[in-house]
Amino acid sequence: MIHVKETSDKQGTAGERPEAFIRNDQFNFIKDQAKILVNGKATSSDAEVLSVLRHLAQEKVFGLFPSLTEEQKAVLKPLTAVKETAEAEAFLEQVSAYLLPFKSVTDQGLKKLFPKAKKLKGPKLDTLDFKKLSYLGWIESSTLMYLVIEKDGRLEGIQGSFNRSAKHGICSICNKHSEVGLFTAKTKGSSQDNFVKRGNYICQDNDTCNSNIDTLERLHDFVERLQK
Incomplete structure (x- = not known):
């Protein structure tokens, strides 16, 4: 296994090196x-x-x-x-x-992304290394999962239920073999009172998933399928 040491965020003087450019x-x-x-x-x-x-x-x-x-x-x-x-x-x-950090977000910003979640706690943002994130994800109340992605320069929030699986499988986001669970989200159907549930299996551990992601394409495809 290849290990990467933590690096300092201190910047040198102008012209010493290019700005951050790697997601x-x-x-x-x-x-x-x-x-x-x-x-x-x-x-x-x-x-x-x-x-x-x-x-x-x-x-x-x-x-x-x-x-x-x-x-x-x-x-x-x-x-x-x-x-x-x-x-x-x-x-x-x-x-x-x-490394470029994931788009900055605050606790208040998360509440605006999930206006229907009246008791939203959110993750402890000050403990996260945003440079190691391709998306932000966390679980509340055992089975409620929240995902935040960055697309076209803005943040999008996706709320759904999460049921852990006892088996390993392929994650729909990172495409790696890991402990997975079924993430399911409800979207409006053809009529106002009709809702459709869509979902797929993703990593139980969001940190593991973020460390495995090697393209944003599958992440965006996953979210688009949920929102159709």
Whole structure:
């Protein structure tokens, strides 16, 4: 397993390095590519094979971003030099300094996102590392789950019921195998008094899910299906 050390939020003087430009899901994707390179080196001594792996890793990582400055490319290029776990950890520690935090939200802001939840407690926001979030999720009253996503620069709230499963399964959000539960939300049907329930299985632990997400596409697809 590759571990990433916490980095300081202190900024250097202007011009020393590019501003933060990497989302949590993109960082997780980069982490997976670093792991692939470490595993490749451990299982193969074929120089050509390893060269292809390095080329593909860089191509995939650069492809995450619509446009990269030379300074940003310089942050990501050391990935191709990764061979051992220690090198991967050092690289990821450097890259983590450029993580973009999830959109800021307050307790009052959460109440506005869920106006029908009169007794909303919300998570302890001051304990969260927003740089490690692709979405905000928490459970209240045992079976009520709240999800907050960022889309097109604004926050959206989704409320539903959550029933834990005794089995492991594939999460619809992160697409990884984990302890899951059924998240179900009600949406208005064809008539005013008609409601439709839609849902799917997602991680029981939102922290685990956020650490696994390597694309926002599945998250947004999941929410869109709930809202149809």
